[in-house]
Amino acid sequence: MSVEVITIILVLITFAIYTGIGWWSRVKDTSNFYVAGQGVPTVANGAAIAADWMSAASFISMAGLVAFLGYDGTIYLMGWTGGYVLLALLLAPYLRKFGKFTVPDFIGDRFYSNGARAVAAVATIFISLTYISGQMRGVGIVFSRYLQVDIVIGVLIGMAIVGFFALLGGMKGVTWTQAIQYFVIIIAFLIPAFAISFQLTGNPIPQLALTSSDIVERLGEIQIDLGMTEYMAPFTDLSLLNVFMITLALMAGTAGLPHVIVRFYTVKSVRAARWSAVWAIIFIGLLYLTAPAVGAFAKYNLIDTIADKPLEEVQNIDWVNKWEATGLLQLDDINGDGTVNFTGGEDNEVVIDGDIIVLSTPEVAKLSPFIIALVAAGGLAAALSTASGLLITMTSAVSHDIYYRIFNKKASESQRLLVGRMTLLAALAVAAYVGINPPGFAGEVVALAFGLGAASLFPVILLGIFDKRMNKEGAVAGIITGLSFTLIMIGAILSPSIFGTEQPILNSFFGINAQGVGVVGMVLNFIVSFIVSRITPEPPQEIQELIENVRAPELDE
């Protein structure tokens, strides 16, 4: 059987399982639709958080990003896991104690303002939309490479599956599907990692082989020989300032991602929320501790396979051929000497999109077609699980926060479900459109979502819990300042790819690039909300009681 046939079979089997779960856990009321009736067991919720959180970026792109950035790839490794510490310690338990449905719910109630609720809902929709377009690119890549279908058809198939079980099952269906998807993701990530680690180092445990073998050292030497940057040395691709800022932006952004926060509403107690976070970081850590090893090993293997080899021989390799067809791998014999020059300089003849590192590893390492198919299924699981979480989040922001809480407070249960499902269909259509016509700045979009999260939602939720004096005026002023500063800065720095200007309007903000500028937005948000709250009246008595209640220990579970 060819790789394509096995891939189709495996993808169909996993999709059938996801759909079956969606059907089995279909729901009839809003509580189950938004927060799964708050009855999800801790370990399952941990796995679901991990799958929700580990997007196409974590599965497909991250090891590749790390492979190309070397040391500086830590911005993703540390940024995305370090944010979990903030989330687990500073936000999750209190939001669970608060015990409503969504992030705008908390912001709207805490700041006794439908204005704040609307701003939070709009920020939620904006962040989720930005984030979902990154997932669709992942789905497109996997389908176009492994099933050799048109990207348009691939995206439509993916959206149909996500839509089907999200519509039926709401948060309950999504949670259980995500828990299963976690195991597909992690198995698909670990098996090729074990194999390539064993092949290169003789040690099957990649997490240990990274330090116990000399591959990283040898990769560093080869890179220097080829004229690239040193792999192990810090700050060769990004300055210290940017590594610091981007890491911090990704950390605060993680903590402020509404589709991840809402996960903690689905457990039955505050204690369960804390332990969900523990399980989630263990599940996430398993992939994140493996990724740097996969990145280094895969890059070493890749350079070893194609660098300085005769061009004709390289182009005859099956996987080189297929990836060349997708345009993500380009070989161009510039100097016409018939060999592949893979260097860091101008004579470089190889252009590799980092996104293919993980997906091509099993083929480069000559693993069996079954494993190649498994990796494809894992990539899809990662993209689809995150996409479904984002869809539910966008849906609840519109149907619950905006429609029910602001416009129609008398809406019945079935009316709200109907609006919820209609919004979901609309969100699905937008996501499919973005997936088929990805914006020119696809690579930046996920980082952008984090910057916006860091600058808008994270500070107000944090202040809402820890600063009793924080009031409506402060919070709204803070969000607007943080959000608009970050949007303007990102727009100005990335103007060539967003607006099509010849030169960026702004090269950087005092040396901080677009990915890290969210931290400045966050600091501004903190400062503005602090000052404004101190010169305006303190929050009403019942709000102070609400905060005390959120902080107080939970007695019965």
Next chain:
Amino acid sequence: MSQTLTEKQKWYWKKNIKLIIILLIVWFLVGLGAGVLFAEPLSKIQFLNVSLSFWIAHQGAILAFIILILTYAIRMDKLDKQYKEMLKEEKS
């Protein structure tokens, strides 16, 4: 539950804040400190076959983050228990 903070609730909140601050200091020192701010000096120290700062940036920090969240959950369970015992003592 009463809606104003009792002495015990204040005590609980203080303990909670203290624990969070300690854990976040560790979080900052290991992650952004050793992994970024002090990466250059630490890259001269060897750890097995890689430099110490490289290991921290690519793996050590993640391990530390897992331990931090685990510590928080365990310590808060303990704090919850202490709090409940204090309430019982008060009643009896």
